[in-house]
Amino acid sequence: MHSGGIWGFILRRTLLGLLVLAVVSVLVFAATQALPGDPARAILGRSATPDSLAALRAKLHLDQPVLQQYWNWVSGLVHGDLGDSLANQEPVSTYLKPLIINSGFLVLLSGIISIPLAIAIGVWAAVRRDKAFDVGSSLITLLLAALPEFVVGVVLVVLFATVVVQWLPAVTQVPPGGRPWDDMTGMVLPVATLVIAVTPYVARIMRASMIEVLESDYVEMARLKGLRENTVILRHALPNALGPTFQVIAINLAYLAGGVIVVEYVFNFPGIGGALVGGVSNRDLPVVQALAMLVATVYVVLNLIADIATILVTPRMRTTL
Amino acid sequence: MADTPSQRPEDNDSFSLNRRELLMGAGGVLLAGSLAACGSGSSSSSGTTAAAGTPKRGGNFRLAVTGGGAKDIMDGQSIITKPDQARLMTAFETLLVYDTNYILQPHLAEEVTQNKPDQWTIKLKQGIEFSNGKTLTSDDVVYSLQRILNPKLGLFGTSGFASLKPSGIKKLNSTTVQLNLSYADAGIGEQLGQYYNGIVPVGYEAYPAPQHGTGGYILKSFTPGQQSVHTRNPNYWQSGKPYFDQVTITDFTDATAQVNALEAGQADAMTDLPFSNVPVIKGHAGLSVLVSKTGGWLPLCMAIDLTPFTDNRVREAFRLMVDRPQMVEQVLSGYGTVANDLYSPFDPAYNHSLPQRVQDIEKAKSLLKQAGQDGMTVDLHTTNGAAGMVESANVFATQAQAAGVTINVHNDPNYYGDQYLKLAFSVDFWGTRNYLPQVANGSIPGAPYNETHWPPKSGQGSNFLDLYHQALTQVDESKRIPIIHEMQALEYNYGGYIIPFFNDLVDAYSSKVAGFEPSKGTLNLTSFGNGYTTIWFT
Numbered sequence: 001m002h003s004g005g006i007w008g009f010i011l012r013r014t015l016l017g018l019l020v021l022a023v024v025s026v027l028v029f030a031a032t033q034a035l036p037g038d039p040a041r042a043i044l045g046r047s048a049t050p051d052s053l054a055a056l057r058a059k060l061h062l063d064q065p066v067l068q069q070y071w072n073w074v075s076g077l078v079h080g081d082l083g084d085s086l087a088n089q090e091p092v093s094t095y096l097k098p099l100i101i102n103s104g105f106l107v108l109l110s111g112i113i114s115i116p117l118a119i120a121i122g123v124w125a126a127v128r129r130d131k132a133f134d135v136g137s138s139l140i141t142l143l144l145a146a147l148p149e150f151v152v153g154v155v156l157v158v159l160f161a162t163v164v165v166q167w168l169p170a171v172t173q174v175p176p177g178g179r180p181w182d183d184m185t186g187m188v189l190p191v192a193t194l195v196i197a198v199t200p201y202v203a204r205i206m207r208a209s210m211i212e213v214l215e216s217d218y219v220e221m222a223r224l225k226g227l228r229e230n231t232v233i234l235r236h237a238l239p240n241a242l243g244p245t246f247q248v249i250a251i252n253l254a255y256l257a258g259g260v261i262v263v264e265y266v267f268n269f270p271g272i273g274g275a276l277v278g279g280v281s282n283r284d285l286p287v288v289q290a291l292a293m294l295v296a297t298v299y300v301v302l303n304l305i306a307d308i309a310t311i312l313v314t315p316r317m318r319t320t321l
Numbered sequence: 322m323a324d325t326p327s328q329r330p331e332d333n334d335s336f337s338l339n340r341r342e343l344l345m346g347a348g349g350v351l352l353a354g355s356l357a358a359c360g361s362g363s364s365s366s367s368g369t370t371a372a373a374g375t376p377k378r379g380g381n382f383r384l385a386v387t388g389g390g391a392k393d394i395m396d397g398q399s400i401i402t403k404p405d406q407a408r409l410m411t412a413f414e415t416l417l418v419y420d421t422n423y424i425l426q427p428h429l430a431e432e433v434t435q436n437k438p439d440q441w442t443i444k445l446k447q448g449i450e451f452s453n454g455k456t457l458t459s460d461d462v463v464y465s466l467q468r469i470l471n472p473k474l475g476l477f478g479t480s481g482f483a484s485l486k487p488s489g490i491k492k493l494n495s496t497t498v499q500l501n502l503s504y505a506d507a508g509i510g511e512q513l514g515q516y517y518n519g520i521v522p523v524g525y526e527a528y529p530a531p532q533h534g535t536g537g538y539i540l541k542s543f544t545p546g547q548q549s550v551h552t553r554n555p556n557y558w559q560s561g562k563p564y565f566d567q568v569t570i571t572d573f574t575d576a577t578a579q580v581n582a583l584e585a586g587q588a589d590a591m592t593d594l595p596f597s598n599v600p601v602i603k604g605h606a607g608l609s610v611l612v613s614k615t616g617g618w619l620p621l622c623m624a625i626d627l628t629p630f631t632d633n634r635v636r637e638a639f640r641l642m643v644d645r646p647q648m649v650e651q652v653l654s655g656y657g658t659v660a661n662d663l664y665s666p667f668d669p670a671y672n673h674s675l676p677q678r679v680q681d682i683e684k685a686k687s688l689l690k691q692a693g694q695d696g697m698t699v700d701l702h703t704t705n706g707a708a709g710m711v712e713s714a715n716v717f718a719t720q721a722q723a724a725g726v727t728i729n730v731h732n733d734p735n736y737y738g739d740q741y742l743k744l745a746f747s748v749d750f751w752g753t754r755n756y757l758p759q760v761a762n763g764s765i766p767g768a769p770y771n772e773t774h775w776p777p778k779s780g781q782g783s784n785f786l787d788l789y790h791q792a793l794t795q796v797d798e799s800k801r802i803p804i805i806h807e808m809q810a811l812e813y814n815y816g817g818y819i820i821p822f823f824n825d826l827v828d829a830y831s832s833k834v835a836g837f838e839p840s841k842g843t844l845n846l847t848s849f850g851n852g853y854t855t856i857w858f859t
Contacts (some may be wrong), residue, residue, distance in 0.1 A: 062707060087392040088545055095391060100542075154577070164585035170585035171578050173571060268571070268578040270547045277574060278390035278546065287391070300854035 006311065012203030013307060017104070017300040023289045024296040025077070030293075032285045060086065079124050079295065083286035087278070096275060102180050103264070103271035109187060109258045110194035115249055118199045122206020122245070126214060127233060138207075139202035149197040149259065153266035156189050171268040180269075188266045197259065198252045205248040209241040216240075243310045257298040351522060354520040374835055380858040381567040383835070384849075385588035389572030393545035395528035397519035398469055399476045403592060406516070407542075407570045410849040411551040412452070412534035416443060416462070418851070423616070423667040423753065423841040425514045429457065433805045439484075439499035439504035443513070443610060445496040446720060449558040451522050453533040459492045464523040466490050480769065481758075483514040505794040508758045516820045516844060522682040522776040535551075537563035537854045546572055557636030557854070558749055564857035582831055583608060589858075590830035590837075591595040591843040596654035602829045611846065613826040614658060616666050619713050621701070622772035627745035633781070633815055635722040638688040640819050642724045643717060644680040648821040656725075662818055663809055665756040667841055669798075675813050685724045698727040699746055704736030707750035708826065714748050717819075742772055752843045756805055760789055764812065773817025782815040835839050 040056040057063045061072055076083055081094035121141070125134040144152070161170035172186040213219060214237055222236045223229075261273030268274075269282055272291055279287035389404035397413035398405050416430035427433065449457040467487050471479040484506035500509060512518060523535055532540040535558065540553035544837040545784035551568040571588070573579040576595050582588040584605065594602060594610060601755055602608045623630040623639060630636050644657045660679050689695045692825045695697070703714040711732050718728035736747075749772050751763070762768050763773045795801040812818065823853045828846045830837055836856035840847045848854030 019367050085391055087390065155582050157585075162581055166585055168585075169587055170581035171573075171587055174547065176548055176570075228710035266578060268368065268573050268582070269574065270544075274574050275391065278392075282390065282392060283393065317614065 006268070006308075009311065010304075010308060013304050016082070017304055018257055020300055021293070021296060025074055026070070028289050028292040028296070029073060032288055033066065073289065074252070082290045085284055085287050087282045087287070090291045095270065096287070096290060096294075098270050101276050102174065102269070103257075103260050103273070104201045105180055106187070106194065106260055106263075106269065106271060109252070110198065110256060111253055112139040113191065114195040115197045115202060117195070118202035118249075119242075119288060121199070123210050123233065123238060123241075125203070126210030126241075129211060134207075137203070141203050145200035147196075148262075149193055150262050151268050152196045152264055153193040157266070159317075160189060165303055171266075172270070174270050189234060190263050190269055193263050193266070194256060194260070197245055197263075198256060202245065203249055206241065206245050209244045210237060213237045213241040239313045240280055243314045246306045246309045246313075247303075251300040252267050254295075254299040254302045258295050272288050285301045343402055361670075367676050370543055374859055375565050376377055376836070376857040377859065378559070378564050378566075379858070380565050381569055382565040382590070382853065382856070382858070383569045383571065383588045384846075385571055385573050385582050385591040387573055387579060387593045387645070388799045390494055390546045390574070391432050392544075393572065395532055395543060395549070396476075397521040397525065397532070397542065398465070398517055398526070399474075400517060402572075404549075404570055404572050405722045407592070407849050408468060408540075408549050408551075408843070409519065410516065410536070410852045411538040411568055411570075412522065412532050412536040412554075414535045414852060415514055415516035415518055416445075416514060416520060419514055419842045419848070421838055421840040421847065425510060429520055430482070430513070435507065435510065435796070438507070438796060439502040441500040441502070441509045442493075443496075443498045443500070446558075447496065449469070450556055451533045452554045452556060453531070454556065455522055455523075457520065457522075457535055458495045459498045460495075461520060461522050462498045463490050464493050465518075465520045466498075467734045468521065468525070469518060472707065476517075477517040479514065481508070481518075481528060482491045482514065485509070507793055507796070511755065511758060516848065525817060533566075538565075538568050541567075545824060547562070548572070551853075552836060554761070557616040559854060561763065563852075565852040565853060566852050580829075583805050583831070586831070588831075589834050590828065590846055592828050594827045594829040595657055596827065597656075598829075599656075599827065603659060607832050607836075609830055609832050611828045611830060611837050611839065612656065612840065613828070613845075613847075615823065615826050615841055615843070616664070617824045617826075617843075618664055618820050618822070619707065619748060619824065620664075621651075621713065621717060621821075622744075622747050622749055622773070623817040624745050624772070624774045625777055625815075625817045626774045629692075629697060630745060630817065632692045632694070634688045634692040635694055635697075636815070636817065637696075637781065638692070639726075640678055641681045641685040641688070642721050643678075643819055643821050644720050645678075645821045647720070648716055650711065651716045651823055652709045653822065656827055657763075657822040658825075660820045660822050662813055662816070662820045664751065664759050664818070665754060666822060666823055667753065668755040668805075670756055670802045672806045672809040672813075674806070675810060680720070682723045682814060689724065689726070696725050696727075698729065700729045700731055701746045701748065702731045702733055702736060702740075702744050703748040706736065710750060711819070717821075742770065742773075753841060756809070757789070757792060760808070764816075765789055775812065775817055777815070813824060833858050841849055 008273045014070070038064060040060065061069055068116050073083070084090065085092050085095050088095065094126055115288060121137055128134050134252030157170050157315060158164060160168045168188050169186045172180060172190060219232060219237050220233045263269065264271045272294070275287060277290045278284070280290065344840050350588050365632055384407055386404040386407045388400045392401050394401055394405055395408050398589055399407060400409055414429055416428060417433055418428040420426050428445060429449060431446045432445050434442045436442055442528065443462060445457060445459060445462065451457060465559050466485070467490060468474065469476050470482055470485065471481060484498055484502040484504050486503055489501040489503065492502065493499050502509070511750065519534060528543060537554050539554050539556050541552045542552040543549040548571045553563060553566050557563060573582070576593065579591045580594065580598050599610055623636050625636065640662055649655060649657045651660060663672065663675070665671055667768060686695065691698065691829060701714050701718065703710050705711055714730045716728050721728045747772070751759070763770050763772065766772070770822045776782045787810060788804050792801050792804040792808065794805060830846070837847050842848055847855070
C-alpha cells in the first residue's frame with residue numbers, strides 16, 4: 001500500500017503531472033519544429049536577402065542544433081522566460097499576459113455559472129426521474145450537447161444582437177489598456193455560449209451518477225432510518241454522486257481553456273484564441289509554444305484538482321491512501 | 322494562411338499584406354512631362370465630390386477592419402496588415418494623392434514637376450503643421466525621402482524609388498526640394514502619391530515613438546491585434562476638417578464577426594464585406610454597401626520560356642479556353658469586370674483598340690493540335706494568398722476540360738517560397754497600377770515579380786524592353802502613348818498573362834455615415850474616407 005496519506009498522494013500526482021508536462025514540452029517543440037515554412041523567411045517576407053536571413057536565424061538561434069534549441073527553450077520556460085514573439089519582438093509574457101487574463105476571465109465566469117447550474121439540473125433530473133423535468137431537461141441537454149459551440153454562438157448573436165432584437169453587443173470590444181469586465185454587456189453572449197456548451201455534459205453525468213447513488217443500499221438505509229428526503233439527497237447522496245462528476249467537470253473546464261478559441265473567434269474576443277491562430281499563421285513559434293504549454297498545464301492542474309477533490313468527497317478512497 | 326482551404330473568395334478572411342502584396346497593391350499613375358505640373362493651385366483635398374448634406378462635426382467613428390494581429394504596427398511609411406493601412410491613414414499624408422478616378426492631385430505639395438526626364442521639383446504648400454505644432458518644411462520632405470530610401474528599415478516605398486539616391490535629394494529652400502535621378506524616371510510623381518510614402522517630421526520613428534503627422538487625427542492608444550484609438554487633430558490644415566472627434570479601429574480575424582458588429586451597431590463601417598453577405602446588408606435598413614471598381618487582377622501566368630508554353634500557339638490556345646464572364650460570376654460572385662489579358666485599365670494609355678478575347682474552344686483545340694499538344698496535361702500552382710486565387714485556378718481547370726486539356730491544380734501553402742517565379746504555370750495577384758510602373762514590377766528582366774519571364778530574348782516581343790525605355794524617356798504624351806500601345810499589343814498577342822477580370826472592392830457602412838463614394842484606388846472605403854477627413858455622421 002502507498003503511504004503518506006493525502007499529502008503523499010498530492011506529491012506523487014504533482015510529480016507525475018510535471019513528468020507529463022515534460023513529455024508535452026518535447027511534443028510541442030517537435031510539432032512546432034515540423035510546422036512548414038522557415039520562420040526567418042516568414043518574418044522577413046519575400047524581399048529577404050541571404051545575409052539578413054542568416055542574421056535573423058542566428059538571432060533566433062535557428063542555426064543551432066535542435067537539441068540545443070530545445071534546451072534553450074525549456075530552461076527559459078522553467079525560469080519564466082518564454083522568449084520574444086517573432087511577430088512583434090515583444091517578450092511573449094508581456095504580449096500574452098492581458099490576453100490570458102481576458103480568456104481566463106471568460107472561462108472562470110463560464111465555469112462559475114455552468115457548474116452549479118449543471119449540478120442542480122442533474123440532481124433535480126435524477127430526483128424527478130422520468131417526470132416532466134427529467135424528460136424535458138434530458139431532451140434539451142442532448143440537443144444542446146450535439147450543437148457545436150460556434151453554432152450556438154451564431155444563433156445567440158442572431159437572436160440577441162443582430163436580426164431578432166439588438167439588446168446585446170455582437171462582439172466583445174476591449175479598448176486598449178481596458179479589461180473585459182469594464183463592460184459586462186460584452187461578456188453576456190460569449191459566456192452564455194460557453195455555458196450552453198459545457199452544462200449539458202456535466203448535467204448528464206451528474207444525473208447518471210446521482211441515479212446510481214439514489215439506488216444504492218446506503219441511500220435506501222438512510223431513507224429507512226426515516227431521514228427527511230432533503231437530508232438524504234443533500235447529505236448522503238450528493239457528496240457521493242459528485243465524485244465521478246468532478247472528473248467530467250475538470251475535463252470540461254480544461255476543454256473550455258482550449259475551446260474558448262472558437263468562441264473567441266465568433267465574438268472577436270481579445271483572448272488567447274486569436275493569439276494562437278495568429279501565432280500559427282505568422283510562424284510565431286514562441287507564442288504557439290507558450291500557449292500550447294499553457295493549455296497543457298491547465299489540463300494537468302485541473303485533473304490533479306479533480307483527483308484530489310474526488311478523494312476528499314469519497315471516504316472509501318481516502319482510507320486506501 | 323493555410324489552415325482552411327477556402328471555397329469562396331470571401332472565406333479568405335485572414336488578411337495579411339506581405340511585402341509583395343504591397344508592391345502588387347501599389348497603385349500607380351504615370352505622371353510625366355506636361356502632366357507632371359499638377360499644381361493647379363487647388364487647395365481642396367482630393368477625391369471628394371460633394372456628397373449629400375452639409376458635413377457635421379462630432380462622434381466616434383468605429384471601423385471594423387479585416388485581419389491584423391500581433392504583428393500590427395504604426396508607421397507613416399510602412400504597413401504589415403490591413404488595419405495598419407487604416408491606422409496609417411489617420412495621421413499621415415502624402416505630397417500627392419489619387420482621387421476617386423485614380424488621377425493624381427496635389428495634397429501636401431502645391432506642385433510636383435518633372436523638369437527634365439531625370440529631375441523633379443517638389444514645391445510644398447505653406448502653413449501646414451504637424452499635429453505637434455511643428456511647421457512642415459522641405460527638411461521634413463528630405464528626411465521622409467531619405468527614410469524611405471534607407472534599405473535597413475525595409476520600408477515599402479524603397480523599391481519604387483530605385484532611380485533616386487539619397488545624394489540626389491536637394492533642399493532648394495524651405496518649401497522646395499529637387500530630386501536628381503540616376504536615370505530618367507517618369508514614375509516619381511506616382512510614387513509620391515502612394516499612401517505608404519507618407520511625409521513624416523524630421524527625426525520620426527515608428528510606434529512606440531510619438532506619431533505626429535500632418536493628418537486629421539492623433540494616436541491616443543494602440544494595442545496590436547486589437548484596437549487603436551485616434552483623436553481629432555484640432556490643428557489640421559484643411560479648415561473645418563476632420564469631422565469626427567475620434568476614430569476607433571478594431572481588428573477582426575473573422576468576417577462574420579465583422580458583419581455582426583456592423584449589424585449590431587457596434588461598428589460604423591467595415592472593410593471587405595464577403596460577397597455572400599451583400600444581399601443581407603443591402604436588405605438591412607440603415608446599412609449600405611460600397612462597391613468600388615478597381616484595377617486589381619489575378620492573372621494565370623504562363624512562363625514563356627518553360628514547356629509547354631514556349632510555343633505561342635499553346636499560350637494563345639490557353640487564352641482562348643477561358644470563359645471570362647463565367648470567371649467573374651464563379652470566382653467573384655459577379656463583383657468584377659471582364660478583362661482582356663491586359664492590366665492597367667485606368668491608364669490613359671490603355672489600348673482599347675485590341676479586340677475583346679472570348680472563349681473559342683474549337684480554335685483552341687486546333688492550335689493545340691498544330692502545336693502537337695492536344696490532350697495535354699499541365700500543373701497549375703496556386704495558394705490561399707489573395708481572395709480568389711484558388712477559385713480562379715479551379716474554374717479555369719474546369720473550363721479547360723472542354724478543350725481536352727487536363728489541368729492539375731496544386732494549392733500550395735508554401736507557394737511564395739523558393740519555387741515562386743520559377744513555375745511554368747501559376748496564379749498570382751496584383752493591385753491597381755498604371756502601365757509603365759506595372760511593367761517595371763512584372764514584365765521586364767530584373768522586375769521583382771516577373772512570373773511570365775517576359776519579354777522573350779528573340780522573335781516577336783523581343784523589342785519590348787527597347788520600347789519600354791523609349792516610353793520612359795519620352796516626355797511628350799502624344800508620342801509616348803503609341804509606344805505604350807505597341808507594348809500592350811505585344812503582350813496581348815505573345816505575352817504570358819491570362820487576365821480574366823478586374824476585381825471589385827466591396828465594403829459596407831452604416832447609413833449614418835456620409836461621404837463614402839466608389840473609388841478606383843487600392844485602399845478600401847474611399848481610401849478610408851481620404852484619411853477620415855471627407856466622411857462624417859449625418
